[in-house]
Amino acid sequence: MRKTRQERRGLLIVNTGNGKGKSTAAFGMVLRAWGRDMRTCVIQFIKSEKGQWGEIKAAKKLGLEWHITGDGFTWDSKDLDETAARAIHGWELAKEKIASKMYELIVLDEMTYAFQFGWLKIGEVMAWLAENKPADLHLVITGRDAPQELIDAADLVTEMSPVRHPFDKGIYAQPGIEY
Amino acid sequence: MRKTRQERRGLLIVNTGNGKGKSTAAFGMVLRAWGRDMRTCVIQFIKSEKGQWGEIKAAKKLGLEWHITGDGFTWDSKDLDETAARAIHGWELAKEKIASKMYELIVLDEMTYAFQFGWLKIGEVMAWLAENKPADLHLVITGRDAPQELIDAADLVTEMSPVRHPFDKGIYAQPGIEY
Numbered sequence: 353m354r355k356t357r358q359e360r361r362g363l364l365i366v367n368t369g370n371g372k373g374k375s376t377a378a379f380g381m382v383l384r385a386w387g388r389d390m391r392t393c394v395i396q397f398i399k400s401e402k403g404q405w406g407e408i409k410a411a412k413k414l415g416l417e418w419h420i421t422g423d424g425f426t427w428d429s430k431d432l433d434e435t436a437a438r439a440i441h442g443w444e445l446a447k448e449k450i451a452s453k454m455y456e457l458i459v460l461d462e463m464t465y466a467f468q469f470g471w472l473k474i475g476e477v478m479a480w481l482a483e484n485k486p487a488d489l490h491l492v493i494t495g496r497d498a499p500q501e502l503i504d505a506a507d508l509v510t511e512m513s514p515v516r517h518p519f520d521k522g523i524y525a526q527p528g529i530e531y
Numbered sequence: 532m533r534k535t536r537q538e539r540r541g542l543l544i545v546n547t548g549n550g551k552g553k554s555t556a557a558f559g560m561v562l563r564a565w566g567r568d569m570r571t572c573v574i575q576f577i578k579s580e581k582g583q584w585g586e587i588k589a590a591k592k593l594g595l596e597w598h599i600t601g602d603g604f605t606w607d608s609k610d611l612d613e614t615a616a617r618a619i620h621g622w623e624l625a626k627e628k629i630a631s632k633m634y635e636l637i638v639l640d641e642m643t644y645a646f647q648f649g650w651l652k653i654g655e656v657m658a659w660l661a662e663n664k665p666a667d668l669h670l671v672i673t674g675r676d677a678p679q680e681l682i683d684a685a686d687l688v689t690e691m692s693p694v695r696h697p698f699d700k701g702i703y704a705q706p707g708i709e710y
Contacts, residue, residue: 361702367552371689376559377552380586383562384555385707387589407559410566414593457707490708507702509695510550515688523540523686528564528636529669 362456362489363507364481368464368498371512372530378459378492379407385490386414390456393449397442397495398422398462406528419445422462439471450485457490464495464502474499481505541635541668542686543660547643547677550691551709557638557671558586564669565593569635572628576621576674577601577641585707598624601641618650629664636669643674643681653678660684 365381367374378394385392399405399422411418421442422435446460466472478501485491493502503509525531544560546553557573564571578584578601590597600621601614625639645651657680664670672681682688704710 361705363702363705363708365708366694368694369692371691372687373546373552373556373559373689373691376563377556377691378559379562380552380555380557380559381708383558383589384585384710387585387587387592388707390707406563406566408566410562413566490705503694506695508551509693510552511692511694512550512552512556513548513690513692515545515547515682515690516685517687523542526540526542526669528567528569529542529544529560531563 360488362485362487362491364485364505365490365492366498366502366506366509367492367494367512368496368503368509369511369513370496371514372517373512374494374496375407375461377510377512378461378494381457381490381492382416382459385457386416391454392457392459393417393419393455394459394461395419395442395446395449395463396422396461397439397466404527405531407531421445436469436471439466439469442466443472443477447480447484450481450489450491453486453489455489457492459492459494462495463493464498467499467502468497474501478502478505539667541664541666541670543664543684544669544671545677545681545685545688546671546673546691547675547682547688548690548692549675550693551696552691553673553675554586554640556689556691557640557673558589560636560669560671561595561638564636565595570633571636571638572596572598572634573638573640574598574621574625574628574642575601575640576618576645583706584710600624615648615650618645618648621645622651622656626659626663629660629668629670632665632668634668636671638671638673641674642672643677646678646681647676653680657681657684
């Protein structure tokens with residue numbers, strides 16, 4: 353049976369790959385959802401709250417709910433136990449937000465790294481989501497090397513691949529574009 | 532010589548491929564740039580202003596400069612000459628905005644289709660950009676099948692590829708996510 357265009361269905365969306373645009377496309381979805389007065393929440397697993405991120409400045413200006421649970425691990429973490437504890441805290445926070453049924457779109461940004469580094473177990477996370485994700489919640493998970501279990505369970509998976517990157521030309525990351 | 536992190540350099544950015552996230556990542560950049568109080572402008576080449584797009588609702592709420600020059604060609608255009616004329620008008624408007632030096636980020640959304648359908652000539656567009664694009668302007672062009680000349684000239688090219696798409700499961704496009 354074909355579903356109707358009107359039917360609301362909460363998607364599990366994964367943006368992965370080694371290219372740019374994984375988080376940026378998730379933020380674009382947040383913008384779109386905000387435009388529709390949908391209730392959104394972003395949890396960032398890696399970035400440090402000390403960073404000067406364009407998206408966080410925008411979130412503050414918009415009054416979006418935006419949590420930064422990381423400590424900037426990939427470039428300047430000094431304590432891996434602390435970084436692991438932050439990832440676990442991020443997932444605890446995510447579970448609370450998901451289970452609350454208060455949101456229509458939740459983004460778990462750069463969560464895949466927590467699987468990669470062994471801070472979270474994909475089997476446990478997927479089992480919890482299968483039990484607890486509200487049917488009408490759109491859940492977006494971003495990051496490189498998405499685990500196969502996540503890809504298998506997702507409704508929409510996009511791989512962002514670099515064709516050319518400005519670092520190739522010796523150009524550094526540009527504010528407003530990459531951060 | 533290594534460039535410094537502080538150096539501002541306007542990038543030519545292309546989001547292409549058959550997957551989701553090409554336009555959405557461009558809108559995420561607009562959100563990020565807006566967060567930094569950068570002057571932005573979006574020109575959409577294909578979408579009809581009659582459509583109910585989440586990003587357009589968001590743009591209106593934010594007071595972003597957002598032009599819709601298309602008539603929804605890919606799904607309901609009834610007059611191809613009119614559609615071609617609109618694409619040419621879109622490019623005329625883009626040239627005016629680019630040459631004005633008033634912006635730090637301009638998005639030409641779904642412009643590649645205008646090359647694909649022969650409404651615009653890639654050689655002419657690239658020659659004009661080489662002459663006229665301000666050095667500090669970030670210019671983002673999105674759409675499938677980006678012409679090779681555009682890819683060759685770009686600083687950052689990302690290909691978005693579908694790994695899984697919800698239409699595969701018979702799920703229709705969801706408001707706030709895909710539009």
